[in-house]
Amino acid sequence: MSQDHRSLDSIDRVGVVGAGTMGSGIAQVAATHGYDVIVRDIEQEYVENGFETIENSLGRLDDRDSLPDGEDTETIRNRIEGTTDLADLADCDLVVEAALEDLDVKRDVFADLDDLVDDEAVLATNTSTISITSIAIATERPERVVGLHFMNPVPIMEGVEVVVGEKTTDGITALAHEFAEALEKTTWESDDKPGFVTNRILMPWLNEGIRAYDEGVATKEDIDAGMELGTNVPMGPLTLADHIGLDICLHASETLHEELGDRYQPAYLLKRKVEAGELGKKTGKGFYEYE
Numbered sequence: 096m097s098q099d100h101r102s103l104d105s106i107d108r109v110g111v112v113g114a115g116t117m118g119s120g121i122a123q124v125a126a127t128h129g130y131d132v133i134v135r136d137i138e139q140e141y142v143e144n145g146f147e148t149i150e151n152s153l154g155r156l157d158d159r160d161s162l163p164d165g166e167d168t169e170t171i172r173n174r175i176e177g178t179t180d181l182a183d184l185a186d187c188d189l190v191v192e193a194a195l196e197d198l199d200v201k202r203d204v205f206a207d208l209d210d211l212v213d214d215e216a217v218l219a220t221n222t223s224t225i226s227i228t229s230i231a232i233a234t235e236r237p238e239r240v241v242g243l244h245f246m247n248p249v250p251i252m253e254g255v256e257v258v259v260g261e262k263t264t265d266g267i268t269a270l271a272h273e274f275a276e277a278l279e280k281t282t283w284e285s286d287d288k289p290g291f292v293t294n295r296i297l298m299p300w301l302n303e304g305i306r307a308y309d310e311g312v313a314t315k316e317d318i319d320a321g322m323e324l325g326t327n328v329p330m331g332p333l334t335l336a337d338h339i340g341l342d343i344c345l346h347a348s349e350t351l352h353e354e355l356g357d358r359y360q361p362a363y364l365l366k367r368k369v370e371a372g373e374l375g376k377k378t379g380k381g382f383y384e385y386e
């Protein structure tokens with residue numbers, strides 16, 4: 096076994112940084128598969144919101160008999176601790192960072208984690224669009240930093256994109272796949288290029304759907320129907336953008352635009368909607384209205 100390869104068996108305790116949409120989902124799925132998990136957010140209120148999300152999600156899965164055999168909501172919930180102190184993650188074997196999509200925030204988190212955790216520990220980021228290498232250079236172990244890009248909602252979506260930074264070793268990449276598979280996810284791998292596989296292709300598709308609507312090609316319902324019925328995707332671009340959050344779509348598009356040029360320019364209407372505070376499902380209004 097190469098020196099960089101910490102085996103899956105040596106991962107018992109998983110740290111998650113950020114208890115928002117993604118962090119709470121990652122914590123839940125890791126705990127569901129037997130890991131001891133500690134989740135850190137910056138305010139106790141955010142930690143508590145994360146637990147509320149986890150409890151609601153576990154309750155829904157239990158109602159549908161979708162928890163693994165022999166597991167119950169309370170046992171899973173009790174595997175997860177919350178904290179506002181990053182130092183409490185010191186004894187984690189693997190940490191997944193799911194804080195804000197901001198390079199400076201992520202670099203600070205990684206530099207702090209690098210000081211705290213064991214030299215052998217693996218540091219993963221759930222970033223959607225930021226370079227793994229740019230984050231990894233904030234540490235003295237860039238070879239042990241990898242992208243573990245879970246999809247939203249984490250407990251439901253099967254896929255995880257493993258993103259390989261410039262310095263990530265083969266052993267750590269293999270371990271990232273194994274860890275995701277231990278959570279019953281299916282992985283694919285991307286090089287550390289802007290947007291990886293998913294957002295590189297998804298963001299222009301969403302923006303084109305928004306532009307087609309803005310230019311009067313069809314009604315929003317017909318644009319969605321055309322893509323759903325015509326190409327067999329489960330959600331058309333306007334519905335999906337509302338689900339993701341229009342602010343998140345805009346932020347991702349702007350990052351890709353900066354890195355990849357004009358073909359990634361965000362749609363005007365996407366910018367206007369975000370300025371107007373119509374961010375999609377989470378605010379009750381985006382392209383569609385929600386109860």
Ligand SMILES: NC(=O)c1ccc[n+]([C@@H]2O[C@H](COP(=O)([O-])OP(=O)(O)OC[C@H]3O[C@@H](n4cnc5c(N)ncnc54)[C@H](O)[C@@H]3O)[C@@H](O)[C@H]2O)c1
Nearest residue numbers: 113115116117118136137141193194195196221222223247
């Ligand atoms: N939402 C999605 O659809 C989605 C999908 C894939 C990947 N991602 C990525 O996952 C990451 C998190 O996204 P999200 O949607 O969960 O965001 P979110 O806003 O729901 O949650 C982020 C959380 O991080 C916390 N936070 C901020 N700074 C922190 C710090 N220094 N330490 C600990 N916590 C901190 C915030 O308080 C917040 O609770 C981002 O990098 C995002 O690009 C999001």
